[in-house]
Amino acid sequence: MRLPAFLADQRRLRRVLYPSSATLATLTRLHALLIVSSSNHLLASLAAAYARSGALDAAESTLATSPASPSSIAAWNALLAAHSRGGSHSTALRVFRALPPAARPDSTTFTLALSACARLGDLAAAESIKDRAFEAGYSKDVFVCSALLHLYSRCGAMGDAVRVFDGMPRRDRVAWSTMVAGFVSAGRPVEALGMFRRMREDGLEGDEVVMVGVVQACAATGDAQMGASVHGYILRHGMRMDVVVTTSLVDMYAKNGKFDVARQVFRMMPYRNAVSWSALISGFVQNGHADEALDLFRELSTSGLQPDSGAHVSALLACADMGLLKLGKSIHGFILRRLELNCILGTSILDMYSKCGSLKSAQKLFDRVSSRDLVLWNAMIACCGTHGRGHDALALFQELNKTGINPDHATFASLLSALSHSGLVEEGKFWFDRMGKEFGIEPAEKHYVCIIDLLARSGLVEEANDLLASMQTEPTIAVWVALLSGCLNNKKLELGENIAEKILEFQPEDVGVLALVSNLYAAAKKWDKVREARKLMKDSSSKKVPGYSLVEVRGMRHMFVMEDQSHPQLQEILKIVAKLDSEMRKMGYVPRTEFVYHDLEEGVKEQLLSYHSERLAIAFGLLNTSPGTRLVIIKNLRVCGNCHDAIKYISKIVDREIVVRDAKRFHHFKDGACSCGDYW
């Protein structure tokens, strides 16, 4: 059949098929005519027009039902591009795989397909596409190579990215910026900065996109000065200060602790969105300013902008930090009403419950999330571990293995730490052995710390020592400390003395570490060494972080510092402390004054112990909550052995559950016993 006259008029037709002028109805009418006329070339153009106007199914079926023509690959490309614009990367890949053999993919096709793989993080799928692209002669194509760079960067294969990059005959700004961003996300910010330098030596200056990566690199190195000079570079080059560039600057300044500058840049933004707020909020949380972070979060909530998931994550982190269970709960409720519960939010909520001492709520949340990713599993395993549930952690780990998700280094760190806290030696040895052999994860420093701690504490000091000697990398102080405390507990004093020497070579300033060394020398009756260690403790204690305890009462946070006299209820608190003290003594409590590292009279030492911040916080909690209420105390340092004893007695006297989170883990005290079984 002959084409209708207007269809033969190519100029007119092109106007119709051009995206802005064609309505879907026009395209559909045309479609009918073209089918009858069986003009494959025009059908392809029509399909492209369909794709551009969002009618992707129509585009695909048009292409699939008409024979391939020289122009059909452009139409297929338009369809692929439309899918990736819409974020449907797996559909894009499906379309790519379903290409009819006659439609020969070109540079654009491969670029789009590889880009889809990159977004999906699907290295395996990309590999065969790359082979086909290279066979078709596109191995030096700037676009194909850039897509490959992006792919490898996103999948953490920077070695491959570098190989492709080095093989490129010509590198444009996109290629450089992909490398900069790649090194940043691989956690190699110094190399990212090196890339930027090389780029400039190559004669190219940065644009807005490149600079975002460079600013991120400055944020990651913590080099505030470099960050400021990069900021200057951006201003000097007259770049557009769009919301992304400015947000990255806010983030960089906040991460580097330059809160005033971060605030200033933030306040001067002509337009900010939820991400800009989140950047500032998370900067505060990460630097230990949870209070300010929550203030900002409240300000965001009343600013008219809807806080997004990122802002909620930071707010939850702040709650977790300070043990604000009530606020955390209400944020959880808000998320359920207003946002979709994704894995990141779920993990943040779980972690908040865990850190606020509410193991049950954490478990409940974990059970409610239907599609769990590895991070969520890891968080739950870690939660069991810190709450002293080694067996539960192991059971979860085994359940995880049945899902087909592969555990990673963090999974094993949490698992081994859980097993170590619960003293599960056989299980610990078993899984430490398997992690490399069966799961291909080479044990790192943190894994060694757990397993050596576990072995040494369980009396297998020689075995722990052998394992330490077999380490591929130079052991850090943490490994030695784990071994030393095992030596002390199991009276392996000769070995312990050698290790104590080793530890002193690190010139530790941590009072806990020095106390351990001193106690070991005392056990070995090396009194001059004891004096030496005590002197180091005295010198370093001036630099020591002061210990404090937090307790939440009716949604309000209260902070106690040792010997703090400023609290309005101080007299009542001290009365309770004294009353408990005398009752405890009747039950057999003996203050362990060896935990006071000052030369004082015994009586003074005893009194000092009873004024430890956790004791004050507990007394305050008892004073202001009704019987039966659970008390959750958050301590920034580790609970001392004496307080641990004392709280066991207190939990029996007052018939309350008392939960203490210290710098390492949780202790659930009830009926005169602790969940850690005094094994910590």
Place this chain on the structure above:
DNA sequence: GTAGGGTTAG
């Protein structure tokens, strides 16, 4: 017609 950018969880 195609490639690169900000916050956030263990």
